[in-house]
Amino acid sequence: MNQSSFTENLTNKVWKFFASVKLSVVVLLALAATSVIGTIIPQNASPMMYLQRYGETLYSIFNALDFFDMYHAWWFQLLMGLLTINIIICSIERLSKTWKIIFPKKINFQANRFRKSPNRVEWTADAKPNGLKTPYKSYLARHYRHITTQETDSGLLIFGEKGRWTRLGVYAVHFSILLLVIGGLIGSFFGFEGFANVPEGKSVQQISLRNQDEQKRLPFAIRCDDFSISHYDSGMPKEYRSSVAILNDGEVVHKADIRVNDPLRYQGINIFQSSYGRTPGEKFTVVFTDPESGMTYEKQGAIGARIPMPSDKGTLVVEDFRSNFNFRGHNIGDSFICRTIPPEKQPDPETGNFFVLPLNHPRFDRMRGGDFAISVKDIEFGYYTGLQVTRDPGVPVVYAGFILIIIGCYITFFMLHKQVCVELAEKNGQTQVMLACVSGKNRPGMKAAARRLAGQLKNMQNTDER
Amino acid sequence: MITSSGLFSIITFIYGLAVLLYISAWIFKKELPGKLATAATITAVTGNLIGIILRWIESYQMGYGHAPLSNLYESLVFFAFCIAALYLFLEFRYKLRIIGVVASPISFLAMAYASLPKVNSSIEPLIPALQSNWLIAHVITCFIGYAAFAVAFGISLLYFIKAGRDHQTGGVAGKIPHVDMLDELTHQMVMFGFLFLSAGIITGAVWANQAWGRYWGWDPKETWSLITWLIYASLLHARMMRGWTGKKIAVLCCAGFLAVIFTYFGVNLLPGLHSYQ
Numbered sequence: 001m002n003q004s005s006f007t008e009n010l011t012n013k014v015w016k017f018f019a020s021v022k023l024s025v026v027v028l029l030a031l032a033a034t035s036v037i038g039t040i041i042p043q044n045a046s047p048m049m050y051l052q053r054y055g056e057t058l059y060s061i062f063n064a065l066d067f068f069d070m071y072h073a074w075w076f077q078l079l080m081g082l083l084t085i086n087i088i089i090c091s092i093e094r095l096s097k098t099w100k101i102i103f104p105k106k107i108n109f110q111a112n113r114f115r116k117s118p119n120r121v122e123w124t125a126d127a128k129p130n131g132l133k134t135p136y137k138s139y140l141a142r143h144y145r146h147i148t149t150q151e152t153d154s155g156l157l158i159f160g161e162k163g164r165w166t167r168l169g170v171y172a173v174h175f176s177i178l179l180l181v182i183g184g185l186i187g188s189f190f191g192f193e194g195f196a197n198v199p200e201g202k203s204v205q206q207i208s209l210r211n212q213d214e215q216k217r218l219p220f221a222i223r224c225d226d227f228s229i230s231h232y233d234s235g236m237p238k239e240y241r242s243s244v245a246i247l248n249d250g251e252v253v254h255k256a257d258i259r260v261n262d263p264l265r266y267q268g269i270n271i272f273q274s275s276y277g278r279t280p281g282e283k284f285t286v287v288f289t290d291p292e293s294g295m296t297y298e299k300q301g302a303i304g305a306r307i308p309m310p311s312d313k314g315t316l317v318v319e320d321f322r323s324n325f326n327f328r329g330h331n332i333g334d335s336f337i338c339r340t341i342p343p344e345k346q347p348d349p350e351t352g353n354f355f356v357l358p359l360n361h362p363r364f365d366r367m368r369g370g371d372f373a374i375s376v377k378d379i380e381f382g383y384y385t386g387l388q389v390t391r392d393p394g395v396p397v398v399y400a401g402f403i404l405i406i407i408g409c410y411i412t413f414f415m416l417h418k419q420v421c422v423e424l425a426e427k428n429g430q431t432q433v434m435l436a437c438v439s440g441k442n443r444p445g446m447k448a449a450a451r452r453l454a455g456q457l458k459n460m461q462n463t464d465e466r
Numbered sequence: 467m468i469t470s471s472g473l474f475s476i477i478t479f480i481y482g483l484a485v486l487l488y489i490s491a492w493i494f495k496k497e498l499p500g501k502l503a504t505a506a507t508i509t510a511v512t513g514n515l516i517g518i519i520l521r522w523i524e525s526y527q528m529g530y531g532h533a534p535l536s537n538l539y540e541s542l543v544f545f546a547f548c549i550a551a552l553y554l555f556l557e558f559r560y561k562l563r564i565i566g567v568v569a570s571p572i573s574f575l576a577m578a579y580a581s582l583p584k585v586n587s588s589i590e591p592l593i594p595a596l597q598s599n600w601l602i603a604h605v606i607t608c609f610i611g612y613a614a615f616a617v618a619f620g621i622s623l624l625y626f627i628k629a630g631r632d633h634q635t636g637g638v639a640g641k642i643p644h645v646d647m648l649d650e651l652t653h654q655m656v657m658f659g660f661l662f663l664s665a666g667i668i669t670g671a672v673w674a675n676q677a678w679g680r681y682w683g684w685d686p687k688e689t690w691s692l693i694t695w696l697i698y699a700s701l702l703h704a705r706m707m708r709g710w711t712g713k714k715i716a717v718l719c720c721a722g723f724l725a726v727i728f729t730y731f732g733v734n735l736l737p738g739l740h741s742y743q
Contacts, residue, residue: 021707025700032696032725039686039733071684184682193680232530232591240594260594261677272679273594390679398681402668409664413657 018089027083038070044211084181087174102164109159114421119447120436121454129155129424129431135460155424162418169411172404179401186394198224199279199384207389221247227383240273242385268391275386280321284379288372313371315341332358470521471587480510481574488566492641500563514547530591535605539587542580546573548613564641568620600673608666612726614659619723621652622716649711652719660698667691690729697722
């Protein structure tokens with residue numbers, strides 16, 4: 001075997017492999033089976049949670065197999081890629097054959113195909129073939145688009161055909177799957193999905209991207225002017241509403257109310273109501289109590305502020321606020337996360353221990369045994385709104401795929417390429433009539449269709465059924 | 467005046483009656499119970515529909531005003547209606563009462579499950595996430611699809627009873643139509659269901675894009691609906707392109723329906739946006 005015929009042979013084999021429906025069925029079922037994994041194992045959770053849940057051994061196995069983000073794993077994407085290639089090659093392979101059926105150079109009916117059809121009906125009519133030809137032909141022409149006649153030795157054949165184009169339906173479905181894939185790729189390359197928590201009265205221009213430790217700067221800033229929740233009488237939430245303003249260089253260029261199911265779309269970027277939370281106001285009071293003397297000192301605090309502690313005992317840093325803080329497995333509610341920095345010249349400034357100040361338990365900090373027992377008061381709360389911010393230029397392509405898939409499925413499943421043949425043969429002054437319907441998919445419905453049509457034709461002439 | 471829940475209790479009973487009548491018509495090979503079974507099913511379907519409309523009106527009277535398609539109870543009632551209505555269509559079109567033996571129990575079971583105390587039957591206002599017109603399109607298309615798959619599953623069961631007893635005219639298999647007919651009917655139902663499942667997934671995707679800014683997020687229910695879609699897609703390819711018929715198709719059809727059931731109920735066990743509260 002020489003080199004070129006070897007490559008040809010190999011190409012042929014590869015082509016055949018990708019053109020096989022067996023591959024489609026295997027890949028479809030493999031996708032179905034593997035998709036189950038991601039519905040059982042929570043996706044994109046923290047490694048801590050996985051370790052707790054599955055233990056170290058299972059964790060490392062699952063992690064190696066990308067089970068924690070399996071829909072983006074290489075092997076899952078490979079399966080989808082295989083399916084895509086399979087669809088393309090299958091369609092190319094078959095379309096050329098189908099095209100010849102849909103757009104034949106010369107319409108050629110095989111009378112024997114109808115004569116042998118199990119869906120045929122036969123009867124005798126009391127007229128000569130020529131007398132039946134015109135009424136039959138005009139009747140068939142009402143139901144079939146292309147009518148042709150052919151003379152035979154003893155009479156004639158009338159052929160009718162319709163719905164040749166419906167054979168394209170399946171290609172529409174396959175093409176629509178490609179549109180979904182293309183739309184999805186456009187989205188993943190040129191789109192983004194992020195979120196931002198915007199406190200009332202504040203504005204943000206940076207958003208955090210989902211499942212990535214990355215920030216993205218938007219072409220505009222989003223300011224939350226107001227967030228409100230309304231409830232039904234039963235206490236169930238009725239509406240979450242954020243009044244937002246879009247700012248361009250500090251100028252308000254657009255204002256809108258965002259509700260669940262009613263997002264704001266601005267410059268191709270979509271902003272959705274997705275969550276909310278409480279956030280402490282700008283200022284509050286920090287109370288230091290000397291555990292020995294019981295003396296209290298009050299100082300003004302703010303998040304991120306460094307507050308010098310009384311008697312030069314160091315500095316308090318209010319790092320963060322968390323609602324529903326989890327302290328050793330217990331929800332201690334709204335809490336400030338703080339740390340102290342010891343006075344200068346003392347080692348370990350960074351490790352200054354973190355501790356929490358739960359708002360609902362003002363005496364909590366006494367347990368820490370620090371220089372002072374610290375608590376916080378006079379806090380005013382506001383809301384922050386959790387906004388989902390996305391851009392997906394692939395959506396129109398995906399939607400086109402959606403429309404096409406429905407149309408294509410309908411055509412493929414419920415419209416047929418139908419052919420009918422009526423043969424009129426003269427016999428002893430009467431006409432022997434044979435009628436048969438065939439379809440591309442050989443549905444049993446064809447027999448009923450043939451019978452119905454035969455009934456109609458028989459009624460046109462006073463005839464006797466044989 | 468009767469309330470919708472009162473009506474649904476009566477309907478459940480009538481569905482149960484229809485089950486008994488279809489089975490006796492099948493076993494005793496008598497015409498009368500068959501006719502009564504059809505009459506009972508027509509009554510139940512009509513009552514089922516009236517009940518749904520009544521519940522819709524009641525929700526307006528309570529000031530909530532939403533289509534009764536918002537929780538497990540309402541979906542079960544609608545599911546029962548879709549199956550029975552689809553079955554009646556088949557009975558009249560193909561003159562096949564035998565399918566009632568497998569279709570009516572599914573309607574009855576759905577209604578009976580809905581009436582269990584653990585299924586909350588009270589009319590409640592819509593949470594913000596469900597306040598969308600897409601809710602109606604999404605739920606209706608999905609459940610028509612589910613109903614078609616349920617009927618296809620029922621016909622597949624008949625196939626297993628009939629297979630191998632093709633020429634038997636007496637016994638339990640006698641009244642079951644020829645396997646080719648069963649095979650074709652299964653295929654028709656699967657195609658019908660596939661079209662509506664596709665439409666259901668698509669309306670869901672469009673709605674998700676409307677509400678959350680992404681048309682697909684691998685949420686467990688989304689994924690399970692895709693798994694269902696993939697199973698039926700492979701069934702259609704195996705049949706249309708590889709010429710699979712009969713038993714293999716019937717088995718795939720059962721697998722597909724298991725996936726439907728899991729998409730419908732099982733997903734409630736998994737976390738996600740679709741779990742019925």
